[in-house]
Structure formats: C-alpha cells, structure tokens
Amino acid sequence: MPASSPPACIRCACAPAAAVPRRTRRPRDVHEQTWQIDIGKLATPPLPRFAPLPGSGPTVAATPAAGALPYTVYLGNLHSQTNHSDGGAELSDCKGAKEPLSAKYGPDAAFAYAREHGLDILVASEHNHMYDGSDSTRPEADAGAARALYRKGLDLAAASNAQHPEFLAVYGMEWGVINGGGHLNIFNSEQLLGWEKNAKGELLADVATPKGDYAALYTLMRARGWVGQFNHPALNGQFSAGGQSLGYTPDGDEAMALCEVTNSTAFSTNDSETETRRSNFEAACNKVLEAGYHVAFSTNQDNHCANWGSAFSNRTAVLIPTGTPLSQASFIEALKARRVFATMDKGSQLVLTANGHLMGERFNNSGPLTLVANFASSAGKQAASVAIMEGVPGRGGVVTQMSGDAVTTFTPPAGPHFYYAKVTQTDGKVLWSAPVWVMQEGPSPRPSGA
Secondary structure (H helix, E strand, O other): OOOOOHHHEEEEEOOOOOOHHHHOOOOOOOEEEEEEEEEEEEOOOOOOOOOOOOOOOOOOOOHHHOOOOOOEEEEEEEOOOOOOOOOOOOOHHHHHHHHHHOOOOOOOHHHHHHOOOOOOEEEEEOOOOOOOOOOOOOOOOOOHHHHHHHHHHHHHHHHHHHHHOOOEEEEEHHHHHOOOOOEEOOOOOOOOOOEEOOOOEEEEOOOOOOOOOHHHHHHHHHHHHOEEEEEEOOOOOOOOOOOOOOOOOOOHHHHHHEEEEEEOOOOOOOOOOOOOOOEOOOHHHHHHHHHHOOOOEEEEOOOOOOOOOEEEOOOEEEEEOOOOOHHHHHHHHHHHHHEEEEEEOEEEEEEEOOOEEOOOOOOEOOOOOOEEEEEEEOOOOOEEEEEEEEEEEOOOOOEEEEEEEEEEEOOOOOOEEEEEEEEEOOOOOOEEEEOOOEEEEOOOOOOOOO
8 A cells, every 4th residue: 555645744852951950951861852743734534433442430431332342441650750769749849850769759649649630550660779869879878778668669559559459559660870771660570670789788779780781681571570661762872782772682572561652741840731841752662663672652751740640641551351450460461462552642542453453462464454543532532643654573674654544454565564553633642552563474575686
C-alpha cells in the first residue's frame, strides 16, 4: 500500500534554561524532540466501531460490549518521586529537585494522593543513588539505614495494597544517572541496587551494580525476573551497551518492557491536569525498537512535587484480563506481555489488533495482514489523524508512517517487522498503541541484479 503523505513535523533541541535552579538542571541533558503538526483543514478519518474497554472508574465504559476484548484498562503513572529521594515537596515550595530525603511527603502520602485523584496505579520510583541522603556520596552514610529505607518503601506499598486492593501501589527505583548513563525504572525488585560505598567500604545498597554498565544490569534483571522502563531516553549518549547508545542486548530485550514516549514536566506544580509543558521521546523509543527491543510505549509525569498523577491528563494504560484482580503480579504480567498503551487523554483508548492478535504479541504470518487501530473516547473526543507506523527490529534504521488509515490491509515483505498505531485527537492530544511484532513468512527477497 502506498504510504500516506506525512504531516509536517517540528523539531527542536531542548536544553534546561539558565534561569532554572541549580538542582533542577541536568548538565548536557539535551533532547531532540519531534512533534507532529497538521496544517490546514483535516478530513475526519474513518474509524472502526469500537466500544471502550471497561475500567475501574467513570472515564471508561462500566461493562464490556458484546464481543469486546476480554481486558480491563487500569490507568497509572509509572514514574514519580517522593522524599525517599529528591521528590515529595509541597506545591508551594517546589521549585526543583529537593535535597534527597528532605521534603515533606513520602510514598504513603503519594499513594493516598494518587488513589484519591482517581488513578489506579502509582509507581514511586526513587533514585537508587540517593538513599544516603545525597545526590553524590556521603562518606559517613549508614549503609544499614539506606537498605532499611528501601525496605520501608516496599512495606508502605504493601500496607496500601492490603488496605486498598482496588488501587495498586508500586515501590521501585529509578536506576542510573543522566550524564553518561540514562535513567530506567525497575518495577519489581525487593532489593536496592547501587554502586556507592561509604568511607568504611560498605555498599549503600543490597546488590552491587556497576555504575553505567547497562549490559550487566540487564543480565541481572533478566536473571531475577525484574522488569524495566526506559525513562525519558535521549537519542544519543544514554543506555550504552556494546559501545552503542541505546544498544541492544538479548538480556535487555527480555528485561525492558516499556519506553517513555512523553512526560509532563518533572517539576510541575499544576494539580488540575492542565500542565502545558511536556517532552516527546518518540524518536528515541523508535531507535530502541529499531535496535531490536520489544517495548511498549508509556507516558508518565516524573512528579517531584506533591501532585502525583494530577499535573496532566496523561496516563499509561495497562490491560489486565477482566476478572483478574489488580495486583503486583497481574501488573507485571501485563507489562511482560506489553499489553499497554500510552495516552495523553485519560478518557481515550487506543488498541491495535493485527489479524486478531492483540498489540504486544509476536507472531508468524503468511499472506495479507490487517492492522486495525481501535480508538474510543468516553468524552466524545474526535480523532484528527491516524498513523500506522512500521519498522524492522534489529535493522537500526528509521521508523516511518506506512498508512493513514485506521484499517490497513497489505502483505508485508518476508522477514521481521513491527507496527504500531498513533492517533492524534482534534485537541492535539496523542495516543500510542503498543507495537505488534510480525515474522512474515514467504520467499526471501531476490538479491539485487539476480
């Protein structure tokens, strides 16, 4: 099928402004961002009939329609901080990252706040190297206290889940540093990972992990069954493995399930879901996919102020089989299956299917392939454009738009492919489905000149 004409895009290289407070700045933290801009009057794209999947709250349909997919959608914010690292500040006092362990609010307050503001899931992802109360290393730090604080966070999440089973509190860590590194979340480790030692040579963590060695970290994560997310990835200079930025390893492919495609600003004090500042990392996530990783898209808030999940209307949507309770186990299982979509509008859904296979699946195919971008909005929002994106895992190339139709039937060339859907609403908010990964069977292409 001929590719649709691509919309205009705007690119910018974004760096922290000089006026930003010192602890907010991240030196050399520069990201190239790409936002789609459609010019002129757009025809409303035809969409297949799709009733929203059921959810836990009023933003989606209460009961599934006949023939609906057998999943319930849970809406979460999978990236935030509290006073167990450099977050948790009162909104009136939140001008940037706080000195570690110094702010007012901890994970218990964050979980309660998110639950009361209608989220289904909140992840408190604390910086793994700040459990000594410093963003460097305190020689006099108490190693036992650092380990105990991480265990306390796990206990606070467990207590919240026992008391409020309808809401999932997750306590984990944001591992790594920005410069020469890259931040990633680990959602299900019961041990604190780190590299810092005090003056006595004691590790300020439970498990030693060399700073900046992502290949070794991925190997450990795979061995322990830990699941991760690439946080606000840059196109270059981060997540180095095998000498390559965003470099592929088989262990990393097994361990890393998500890639943040957008974030609202980390130091927003907005608590009405109307924050206008946000960052786009789709280009870097596409590079991750082209490297060979099997990741779904997520969108989070990276809250450092006491507004966990209420800065903007974006959510990471997790699909759990209807009738299965929301729990740490069902959450992790859904992430491993990549049953996730990212939405800037918590009242809208986007689910991609491919010849009956659900987004996140990997399957073999022969003959035609029909991709269906299923979009629904509980608030009557309309789609302005649909894009079906395609790439080749392991190619190291460029992801491109192959179609502007919500229902697209074609026969792929033989070999591996991935496809995902992207919908832009008339209000500018964007949704991303998880990809599907297809191994197309058939004769291999003939060599050039044969």
